Amino acid sequence: MSTTAETIRNGVDTAQLYGTLDALKADPTLATFQFRARNRWIDGAHNRTTIRDFYAANQEDTSRAEEFVVDAGEPAILLGTDTGPNPAEYLLHALAACLTTSLVYVAAARGVHLTEVESTLEGDMDVQGALGLSDEVRNGFERIRVSFRVAGDAPEEKLREVVARAQQRSAVFEMVTNGVPVTVDVATA
């Protein structure tokens, strides 16, 4: 019998994962996080977000070596010049990324070795809403379809359980399905 436990699974350090869970159970105040983004308009549909600092575990996190820079835009048909994906596409990306990371972490915790996780997302939108032409249709997606393809060393039933559990735990899935209260303040110069 081997006494060496595998700690890295699916690229996730499960020893650190369990350590984090134990620390949060011992002191739930460590679970208070705040994430941030700063955006600046450049021209037309082109704007840019920088992301770096956040608050976690009772302090400002300073671990990131540099800021992330993310550009948004619109395609020609929506009056842009493709300076980046559009905001609605970024929402699909946020949803895909969160479901995938949740799935990978859940699989790691349950001893499932994954070999492949791919997803395609589609969001249907009647742009009459966002363009102010109709109050009968909503501004955003009417619905979003996510299709996962998952492979690993577990039976199909277990893989499906992992996806279902990831869906129950994903922060972005929960926000996109239930909505979040948003306040908007304005200062004029």
Next chain:
Amino acid sequence: MSTTAETIRNGVDTAQLYGTLDALKADPTLATFQFRARNRWIDGAHNRTTIRDFYAANQEDTSRAEEFVVDAGEPAILLGTDTGPNPAEYLLHALAACLTTSLVYVAAARGVHLTEVESTLEGDMDVQGALGLSDEVRNGFERIRVSFRVAGDAPEEKLREVVARAQQRSAVFEMVTNGVPVTVDVATA
């Protein structure tokens, strides 16, 4: 009197904008859009989304010269290696980008020349939810605060009206505040 109308305002071609609105009024079927994203897990919290094709105005749009590639990750405290912003931060980016583009387009349509649009977003999260430690807290942000700083050639009251109208029309603001039905399908290999 000048007979040359300004058409480009805030980087937005207002002649094209009005032309688009007229075309959609004449044939509302042109307003049916579908946006898409494809995501692939790489390792641990690292996954990558590609975005290119979409459906618009009764056909597949082929105008984009190349695909966009967007990487997600997690910081060390959430078991990642900072391969990109995390999914919740991308949701803040999507919201900031959509409000900003809506604001810029509304201002262009109303004859307001903008000189500056900046925003900071904060999302508060108790990670006990997403980590499965508590069913008492939600998985996603409890609330999101958006602070805009807007400057332009209009009086403060007009600038505030433009922000308010942008908020009423933003697709991502509407989705994040109201939620969207999401279906998840799984195929196992």
